[in-house]
Amino acid sequence: MALDMTPEQKETGKGNFARVVGKLAEADQQAHAPQGITRRRFMQGLVAAGATVPVSAAAYFGYRSHGFPGTTRPVKAAIIGCGDEGGVLVGAHNPNFVKFVAYSDIRPYNQKRIFAGEPTGPRLGFNHHYGADAKRTIRLEEDYHAILRDPEIEMVVIALPLNLHAKVTIEALEAGKHVLCEKLMAWNITQCKQMIRAADRANRLLSIGHQRHYSMLYAHANEVVNTGVLGDIKHIRALWHRNNVRPNPDTASNRDRPMLDSWWPNIPADDRNLSLETIRAAGFKDLNELVRWRLYTRTGGGLMAELGSHQLDACSIFLGKKKPLSVTAVGGTHFYQDNREVEDHVYCIYEFPGLNYNDRDPRSRKNDIITVTYSSISTNGFEPYGECIMGSKGTLIVETEQNAYLYGLAGRSTQVTATAASGGTIVDASSTAPADARASAAGQSAAALTGQNAVGHNAPSRGYREEMEHLAYCIRMREEGMEADRDQLKPRCDGRAAMADAIIALTANQAMKNRARIDFRREWFEVNADPTRDAQEVPDADMREEAVS
Ligand SMILES: NC(=O)c1ccc[n+]([C@@H]2O[C@H](COP(=O)([O-])OP(=O)(O)OC[C@H]3O[C@@H](n4cnc5c(N)ncnc54)[C@H](O)[C@@H]3O)[C@@H](O)[C@H]2O)c1
Secondary structure, eight states: TTTTHHHHHHHHHHHHHHHHHHHHHHHHHHHHHGGGGOOOHHHHHHHHOOOSSSSHHHHHHTOOOOTTTTTTEEEEEEEEOOSSHHHHHHHHOOOOTTTEEEEEEEEEHHHHHHHHOSSSOOOHHHHHHHHHGGGGGGGOOSHHHHHHHHTTOOOOEEEOOEEEEEHHHHHHOOOOOOEESSSSSSSSHHHHHHHHHHHHHHHHEEEEOOGGGGGGHHHHHHHHHHHHTTHHHHHHHEEEEOOOOOEEETTTTTTOOOEOTTTTTOGGGGTTTTTOOOHHHHSSSSSHHHHHHGTTTTOOOIIIIIIIHHHHHHHHHHTSSSSEEEEEEEEEEOSSSSSSSSSSSEEEEEEOOOOOOOOOOOTSSSTTTEEEEEESSSSSOOOOOEEEESSSEEEEEEETTTEEEEEEETTBBBEEEEEEETTEEEEETTTOOOHHHHHHHHHHHHGGOOOOTSSSSSOOOSSHHHHHHHHHHHHHHHHHOOGGGGSSOOOOHHHHHHHHHHHHHHHHHHHHHHHHHEEEEEEGGOTTSSOOOOSSOOOHHHHHHHHOO
16 A cells, blocks of 8 residues: 555654644643543543553543443343354454354354364454353354344344345344444345334444444544645545465366455365255355355445445545545456456546535535545455545555554655644644654554554554444443433444445446446435435345345
């Protein structure tokens, strides 16, 4: 992402970012001195002390209170879908907030892995959190309906393939459970609206796993953007590039499919005897579709659903959660020869409204457009993933959910200066002062202010742990009847926020398919606007039967 920068320039960019974040905290402290602790004051306390202790995300996002964690009971939860992402969520969860008591999966391989975890990486397994005999307290239900019938279970985490998100979420909400469902929210927009309405009807919380809403790195980056330090933002370049290419080792099929990738995982021996009856009952045609669901349009949403939705989610946050105006896209299966139905390369251009754009006001500047380009390619990971926000005064890069770099126009080796003032923070991106070693060191220590991941490293938390903690907090506080805070007591990425992400991603798929420029319509984003002209039609009779009313 930070394509041509030297290590020194990266250090300077990190230092610039950290310095501005620190000054924002300082200004906030001055402004709110008489009114008690604010989240920035808390951050600033650590900055001032020169601490390298990561700031608690709970304090930053406002849920470090009312006995959490500690005196308040953790929320009893179950997870449905214990594959790659289910493993990440189990690895990241905090049992002081969320205590798993049951799980559902039909694949024997994943039923084992969810306990044992993996020797490296974020999938720590139930045993890591609950001890070697975790199986005694966390029960398996191959049919997830048994979980929904259990009155003890308060919250359900859903990490299933995309085709099942709406069906299982709605069933869970109707059974009285609070739900965290993985992204993309649903397979089409109609389903998103049905999920939101089901949550409203059931008076239950629905959170969708776009974890950047709980990333302190992104929260801080957004605060930096909001200072205006970047000037007039006219372009964001977002991307997710990967190369997971591997030769097909199977000599019988390698003429048809010479190259494979991570979306064509091997089928583990443990799963080869799964009965077709079980697979069909779970919602899949066969074992191949169950394991490689991302490749098929009936079960997945392609690169825009799996990857692009993350970047466009971040772009929307940086642009003040504005809805896009249009999208143009091209893409296709340009590399793999494995009969996949989804693209392996996509390139999109979105137009977003600028600050002075208002299509209802004739005096507004209709040409005040912010262009967001997005590319997702599957054959080269030279630049990995992130967003580069480019304004008339500066540039901010957020890379791999781990680093942020800030630069002014004066160059990549110069400091951005920031001054705390009680009326706000003055940030000057035009300084030509060269960065010095001390500035870089300050950047290093303040870089730790971006949270802590579940493994205990000082690497920034990506937000998985926090999204579960916050949902648990909201559940308990609502029970306590904290009516005054009711608007606050909801997930940061609730159904409405996530539906916008789904619309943005799925409409790009339509633009690609139809080789067209599509203008977004206001009513697509309105939950109660029916009928929806859907960006993705229900593809076959099987799915139609499953669609929920
Ligand atoms: N937020 C993120 O960063 C992130 C990252 C990766 C994946 N995801 C999302 O997480 C979801 C799951 O992805 P994954 O990579 O874990 O897929 P996966 O294929 O590894 O896991 C899915 C699991 O669901 C199980 N399953 C399917 N149908 C079932 C049923 N009816 N009952 C019980 N179990 C069933 C499968 O056996 C499998 O173990 C997807 O929506 C994906 O987009 C999110």
